Amino acid sequence: MAYxxxxxxxxxxxxxxxxxxAIGYTMVYGIIGMINFAHxxxxxxxxxxxxTAFTIxxxxxxxxxxxxxxxxxxxxxxxxxxxxxxxxxxxxxxxRGSTRLAPLISAIGMSIFLQNSVQLTxxxxxxxxxxxxxxxxxxxxxxxxxxxxxxxxxxxxxTTVILMSAFTWxxxxxPFGRQQRACEQDRTMAALLGVNVDxxxxxxxxxxxxxxxxxxxxxxxxYGVVDFFIGFLAxxxxxxxxxxxxxxxxxGAMLGGLLIGLIESFxxxxxxxxxxDVATFGILCLVLMLRPSGLLGRPEVEKV
Amino acid sequence: xxxxxxxxxxxxxxxxxxxxxxxxxxGLILGIPLVGLTTVDVGGRLxxxxxxxxxxxxVAAVFAGRLLLRWxxxxxxxxKQERDRAxxxxxxxxxxxxxxxxxxxxxxxxxxSIALPIVFSDNRYVxxxxxxxxxxxxxxxxxxxxxxxxxxxxxxxxxxYAVGAYSYALLSTQFGWSFWEALPVSGALAAxxxxxxxxxxxxxxxxxLAIVTxxxxxxxxxxxxxxxxxxxxxxGISSIPRPSFFGLDFTRSAPEGGQTFAGFFGLExxxxxxxxxxxxxxxVLALLTHAFVSRLxxxxxxxxWEALREDEIACQAMGMxxxxxxxxxxxxGAMLGGFAGVFFxxxQGFISPESFTFTExxxxxxxxxxxxxxxxxxxxxxxxLLVLIPEFGRNFAEYRMLLFGLAMVLIMVWRPxxxxxxxxxxxxxxxSGKTAATKEAAR
Numbered sequence: 001m002a003y004x005x006x007x008x009x010x011x012x013x014x015x016x017x018x019x020x021x022a023i024g025y026t027m028v029y030g031i032i033g034m035i036n037f038a039h040x041x042x043x044x045x046x047x048x049x050x051x052t053a054f055t056i057x058x059x060x061x062x063x064x065x066x067x068x069x070x071x072x073x074x075x076x077x078x079x080x081x082x083x084x085x086x087x088x089x090x091x092x093x094x095x096r097g098s099t100r101l102a103p104l105i106s107a108i109g110m111s112i113f114l115q116n117s118v119q120l121t122x123x124x125x126x127x128x129x130x131x132x133x134x135x136x137x138x139x140x141x142x143x144x145x146x147x148x149x150x151x152x153x154x155x156x157x158x159t160t161v162i163l164m165s166a167f168t169w170x171x172x173x174x175p176f177g178r179q180q181r182a183c184e185q186d187r188t189m190a191a192l193l194g195v196n197v198d199x200x201x202x203x204x205x206x207x208x209x210x211x212x213x214x215x216x217x218x219x220x221x222x223y224g225v226v227d228f229f230i231g232f233l234a235x236x237x238x239x240x241x242x243x244x245x246x247x248x249x250x251x252g253a254m255l256g257g258l259l260i261g262l263i264e265s266f267x268x269x270x271x272x273x274x275x276x277d278v279a280t281f282g283i284l285c286l287v288l289m290l291r292p293s294g295l296l297g298r299p300e301v302e303k304v
Numbered sequence: 305x306x307x308x309x310x311x312x313x314x315x316x317x318x319x320x321x322x323x324x325x326x327x328x329x330x331g332l333i334l335g336i337p338l339v340g341l342t343t344v345d346v347g348g349r350l351x352x353x354x355x356x357x358x359x360x361x362x363v364a365a366v367f368a369g370r371l372l373l374r375w376x377x378x379x380x381x382x383x384k385q386e387r388d389r390a391x392x393x394x395x396x397x398x399x400x401x402x403x404x405x406x407x408x409x410x411x412x413x414x415x416x417s418i419a420l421p422i423v424f425s426d427n428r429y430v431x432x433x434x435x436x437x438x439x440x441x442x443x444x445x446x447x448x449x450x451x452x453x454x455x456x457x458x459x460x461x462x463x464x465y466a467v468g469a470y471s472y473a474l475l476s477t478q479f480g481w482s483f484w485e486a487l488p489v490s491g492a493l494a495a496x497x498x499x500x501x502x503x504x505x506x507x508x509x510x511x512x513l514a515i516v517t518x519x520x521x522x523x524x525x526x527x528x529x530x531x532x533x534x535x536x537x538x539x540g541i542s543s544i545p546r547p548s549f550f551g552l553d554f555t556r557s558a559p560e561g562g563q564t565f566a567g568f569f570g571l572e573x574x575x576x577x578x579x580x581x582x583x584x585x586x587x588v589l590a591l592l593t594h595a596f597v598s599r600l601x602x603x604x605x606x607x608x609w610e611a612l613r614e615d616e617i618a619c620q621a622m623g624m625x626x627x628x629x630x631x632x633x634x635x636x637g638a639m640l641g642g643f644a645g646v647f648f649x650x651x652q653g654f655i656s657p658e659s660f661t662f663t664e665x666x667x668x669x670x671x672x673x674x675x676x677x678x679x680x681x682x683x684x685x686x687x688x689l690l691v692l693i694p695e696f697g698r699n700f701a702e703y704r705m706l707l708f709g710l711a712m713v714l715i716m717v718w719r720p721x722x723x724x725x726x727x728x729x730x731x732x733x734x735x736s737g738k739t740a741a742t743k744e745a746a747r
Contacts, residue, residue, distance in 0.1 A: 035511045049337045055350045056341075079337045086334055094717045101457055102720040104511055105673050108459070109712025112666055116706035121338045129350060232662070236522075239515055274530045281519035288512055289504040 002145045007269045008262070013153040013222065015261020016160035020215040021238035022245070022253035023167070024208030030184045030248040031204050032096070037107035038087050040235015041114035042209050046080040046216030047226040048118055051127050054220065058130070065133065069155075069221075076213045084209025085202055087114075093198070111231075119228040126227045133221060156218045163214060164254055171250065180204060184248075233277065237264070240284040246297020255295060315374070324370040331366035335359050406681050413684060417587055421580040431579045435586055435651065437691045439644055442590040444671040444683035446640030449597055451669065452678035453606065454633035455613030456506070457514040460521025461668050464494040464638040466528065466660035468645025473541040473655055483547035487646050494642025495635045502634040506627055521665055528657040540656025546578065547585065547650050582651050589647060593640055594680060600636070609633050610678075663705065670708045674715055 021043050028036040053072040062068050091110045095103040136150035171177040182190040183200045191197045219234075220226055241260045245252025260280060268276045287294065315323070340359035343350045417434070424430040443465065450458045471490040475481040481489075505516045528535045535541070600606045608629045612619050619626055649655050671690055675682025694704045 035515065045338070051350070052337060052341050052343055052352060055343050055352050058350075059352055079333070082330070082333045086330060091713045091717070095720065098720050100511070101451075101455060101677075102716050104457055104514060105669070106713045106716035108666065108669070109709045109716065111709070112705055113709030113713065116703075116709060118338060120702065120706060122342055123344075125345070127343055127350060236515070236519065240519075243512070243515075272530075275526065278523050278526055281516075281523050284519055285504065285516055288508055288516060292508055292512070 002140055002147050003269070004266075005140065006145075006147045007265045009147070009149050009153060011262035011265035012258065013156050013261070014265055015241075015258035016156050017215045017218055017222075017257075018234070018238045018241045018260050019254040019257025020160060020163070020211045020218075021234060022241040022257045023250060024212050025239050025242040026245070026247055026250060026253040027180075027204050027208050029242070031180065031187075031201055032092070032103075034092070034100075034103045035107065035239065036087075036092075036205075036208070037104065037235075038091070038110040038114055039208065039212060040231035040233075040238065041111045041118075042080060042083055042087065042231070043212040043216050043219075043234055043238075044226070044228060044231030045083055045114060045118060046076050046209075046213035047220050047230060048122055048127070048228075049076045049079050049213075050217040050220040051129055051226055054129050054132065068132070069217075073214065073217055076217050077210045080209045080213035080216065081206040083114075084205040084212075088202055088205040093201075111235075115228055115231065122228065124228065126225050128225045129220065131224055152218075152222045156222060159214065159218065163211065167211070168250070176200075176203065237280050240280050240287075243284060243294055244287050246294025249294065249296045252294055252296035315378070320371060320374055323374060324367050327370040328363050328367035332359070332363045335362050410681050410684075413681075414591075421583050425576060425580065428576065428579060431576070431583050433691065433695055435579070435583045437688050438583070438586040438590050439648060439651075440668070440671060440687040440691055441684050442586065442593055442644045442647075443641060443668045444675065444687050445590065445593045445597055445680065446637050446644060447668050447672050448678065448680070448683055449600075449609075449640065450633055450637035451672050452676075453601065453613065454609040454630060456630060456633065457511070458517045458634070458637065459514050459662075459665055459669065460517035460519070460524075461637070461641055462660045462662070462665040463517075463521040463524040464498060464641035465645040465648065465664070466524055466657075467494045467497050467638075468642030469649040469655050469660075470528065470535060470541070470645075471642070472646040472649045473544045474535075476545045477541060477543070483545070483646070483650050487643065490646045491639045491642045494645065495639035498635045498638025499631060502631050503627075506630040506634065518662070518665075521660075521662060525657050525660055528660070535657070538657060540654060540658070542654040544649050544653050544655070546653060547582075582647075586647055586651075589643060593643070597640075598680070605629065605632055666705075667708065670712055673712055 021039065024039045024042070025036060028034065028039070050072050053075045054068070057068045057071065062071075087110055091106045092103050095106055133151040133155060136148050136153065138146055138148050140147040171180060179190070179195045179200050180203070182193070182195055183197055187197050190200075215234075219230070237260055238257065241256035242253045243256070244259060245254070245256030260283070263283065264276050264280060267279045271279075336359065339362055340354060340356055342353050342355060344353045345351075417438075420434055421431050443461070447458065447461050450456050450461070468490045471493045472481075472483070472486045475486045475489065476483070501517070501520050505513055508516075529538050531537070601610075608619070608624055611622075611624070612626060612629055616626060619629075648659075652659075667690065671683055671686040674690075675684070675686035690708070693707075
């Protein structure tokens with residue numbers, strides 16, 4: 001029981017991170033109908049930026065943890081959004097209105113390019129940082145097992161909840177949110193009504209990248225190590241989460257992320273840890289077979 | 305300005321500079337965290353190292369590159385406009401002319417590939433590299449059926465390659481099957497894996513398919529790594545028997561009751577015999593693949609693949625069973641990948657899950673995309689380039705994947721059809737009013 005509770009906490013933490021990345025996939029899919037394959041690598045870039053920022057702070061002898069976290073978050077969000085913007089501008093915008101396959105292949109190329117440029121410029125070795133947040137609250141002292149919620153886990157869950165509320169407010173209440181939803185429904189009509197479609201799409205990519213940047217900082221704080229390959233698996237899992245929740249649906253992405261995180265940690269705890277990635281892929285196949293529109297998505301109707 | 309300017313939006317030098325400056329500024333922002341700063345291991349802890357010199361050089365390169373690129377694009381556009389005005393040749397005629405060049409090139413390449421081991425009969429390195437090129441050509445042709453013809457993006461093609469390789473390895477080491485017995489069985493096994501995976505998924509949209517195939521490729525690799533009793537895990541399977549030439553082995557001494565190749569033909573034993581035999585074997589397999597695929601293209605099923613690639617909804621409206629058509633492309637592609645895998649296992653004599661990573665899938669996809677989706681000659685060209693470039697400069701090897709990625713993006717942006725691809729309508733109206741099928745000619 002205690003063990004299961006601990007897995008629940010771990011799963012929620014993991015799921016919150018997947019959810020943050022999944023929103024990037026789902027928003028981009030909603031607005032231009034393509035899978036942004038490079039999104040996982042944008043997340044990876046943000047983790048590297050976070051490592052560099054933490055190291056700079058350590059060298060500057062900054063000891064205040066809230067200050068350090070705020071600084072790292074701002075730096076990481078700024079640069080990662082720039083990456084999100086640049087990827088869209090160079091690899092996807094010229095291909096708008098092309099065949100379905102073309103932007104997808106260009107996205108895969110972009111993903112390979114980002115991965116290898118990070119490997120070349122930052123090195124292929126794993127980057128460890130000293131633990132930022134240690135310890136936590138002991139929830140339950142069961143005989144032989146202690147259930148603990150770490151400060152970093154709490155940070156992740158709280159940040160995700162705050163971000164999600166802010167984000168939902170932004171999409172439903174602000175002018176940008178209205179434009180974004182308008183473009184999602186009908187790009188031509190939105191353009192006719194005076195919405196700058198190109199700019200809205202750019203902002204969407206930047207927003208997705210910013211959320212991925214938060215996830216990147218959280219991963220760095222939580223695990224303390226990053227390498228250039230983390231984007232691949234995290235990207236696929238977040239995509240699975242987006243599909244599970246119903247691609248194009250924002251609450252769905254978060255729900256899917258939580259479910260994937262929970263399934264993964266329970267699978268690893270009770271079944272075979274080495275096959276936990278297989279479990280994620282298996283879920284992806286099952287969802288696509290049984291309910292392609294996902295849990296909260298609308299069925300897609302393609303018109304000629 | 306009295307000179308005639310053909311470009312509609314001729315840029316002034318100031319505009320060019322501003323444009324390049326803006327791009328360089330973006331480059332600077334992107335470069336700061338990755339190029340300008342890096343973390344290095346200093347006595348067990350990370351320390352920050354700055355590389356602002358490199359960053360400045362990179363930004364300057366971006367600035368100059370943008371200026372040059374902009375200028376080159378304008379020049380190319382002007383020249384194209386001029387040419388279009390001057391010549392009355394239609395795009396179809398030009399494509400036809402280009403196609404003739406490609407056809408001649410194809411025959412030259414065939415001749416060269418047959419002559420290669422005779423010319424380099426004592427150069428192990430050349431024959432080995434050429435064999436590798438041919439493996440990739442065959443894989444490219446197999447994937448071309450799926451991606452180029454049917455328009456289904458398969459990111460886990462290496463899974464079928466792995467199925468082929470492991471089925472031969474297990475059948476031969478565990479049950480003593482020979483290469484020729486295992487070849488069709490392994491191909492059929494790969495094809496059935498393709499059907500098994502494809503059946504539930506192919507009803508879905510193309511981009512879902514991409515992710516699911518990617519996941520499938522990873523599943524196969526994870527299983528091969530972890531299921532030690534079956535596949536011997538990360539250690540792989542070694543001492544896989546080599547193929548024989550109609551029962552004649554390529555060994556120094558004959559096995560019991562058998563004969564060696566060298567002994568039968570009265571030649572002096574040389575390890576090169578086997579290499580050359582393997583080379584011709586893969587050449588024959590690749591050519592068979594080519595003939596098979598070219599035939600299929602002219603059959604109704606091949607036509608259906610290309611129709612499906614162009615417009616799925618129209619195909620459904622015409623009463624075509626899209627799932628079965630996709631499934632046939634998927635299965636045939638998987639089978640060809642399986643054949644290539646069998647050959648790979650037989651040639652290496654050792655396989656491990658290391659050889660079947662996503663990178664490998666990406667390389668094969670890059671070959672198909674760079675060559676021009678659907679173009680058989682393009683695949684040969686791209687496979688040769690991608691295998692030879694890292695061979696020529698070993699220092700270059702670490703930039704290989706970087707350049708692959710960059711090339712995939714650039715080629716998609718520049719020519720979404722690939723280097724050697726023409727998407728002509730199958731039937732078009734001539735000036736005289738007669739219809740002519742140009743598809744065969746255009747390939």
